Amino acid sequence: MKRNLLIFCLLISMLATFTLFNAVTAQQQGQSLSTSPATGRVAEVETYVTEIDGFVKSNAKTQRIFADVASGANANAKANWREFKSEQERTAADTGDNLNENAYVWMRDGKIIGANFTFQSPSRDWVHYVMYYFRGDGTLAKSDATLNTFNGDITVVRKDYYDNKGILLKGTTHCKDLKTQRSKPCGNLQEQPAPVYLRVNKLPFYTMLNK
Numbered sequence: 001m002k003r004n005l006l007i008f009c010l011l012i013s014m015l016a017t018f019t020l021f022n023a024v025t026a027q028q029q030g031q032s033l034s035t036s037p038a039t040g041r042v043a044e045v046e047t048y049v050t051e052i053d054g055f056v057k058s059n060a061k062t063q064r065i066f067a068d069v070a071s072g073a074n075a076n077a078k079a080n081w082r083e084f085k086s087e088q089e090r091t092a093a094d095t096g097d098n099l100n101e102n103a104y105v106w107m108r109d110g111k112i113i114g115a116n117f118t119f120q121s122p123s124r125d126w127v128h129y130v131m132y133y134f135r136g137d138g139t140l141a142k143s144d145a146t147l148n149t150f151n152g153d154i155t156v157v158r159k160d161y162y163d164n165k166g167i168l169l170k171g172t173t174h175c176k177d178l179k180t181q182r183s184k185p186c187g188n189l190q191e192q193p194a195p196v197y198l199r200v201n202k203l204p205f206y207t208m209l210n211k
Helices: 002-028 040-058 087-092
Strands: 064-068 081-084 101-108 111-120 126-134 140-149 154-162 168-177
Touching (some): 040 101, 040 126, 040 140, 040 154, 040 168, 064 087
Antiparallel strands (some): 064 101, 101 111, 126 140, 140 154, 154 168
């Protein structure tokens, strides 16, 4: 009995070591790592996201444009979001140190279904593109983010899936060389985390949407 128990423990240890080795190897190769296994709910989210992508593509000209016009030179400056009638109008408002947060929003039946953000540093040494997909009930379904940064010359692609209670269903991270876009280890990545808006009413310009 003791011998069988010892063999069982050795097998469990070997399996754990093999699993850890595969995970480390994948990370070193820059492969996508999931925070949880795929589930049926993730597949449902992907189906919904595909639908929203189709809507956005077919209704590109209906987007609403928002940007924070506060100066990025002053770290204590309060956000000052404005809505712009066109991309030309938004560009004209650029002073060189503002417009560090921009958003393009799509609505269907009076509800936000997609918000495509650009976050960037005043020095423009990094930029973060994030597409947020929202359900009809206002909850976040998925965030699809790409960070480009000169710090380490790296591109970081993240995809996070959420249920309607704000619980993360699955998340993946993939790193690539900024110039070649070939997979590379994430290494000691200096994070530039993007906001997570679990509900549309958390968007910084939400109160302006009905104006």
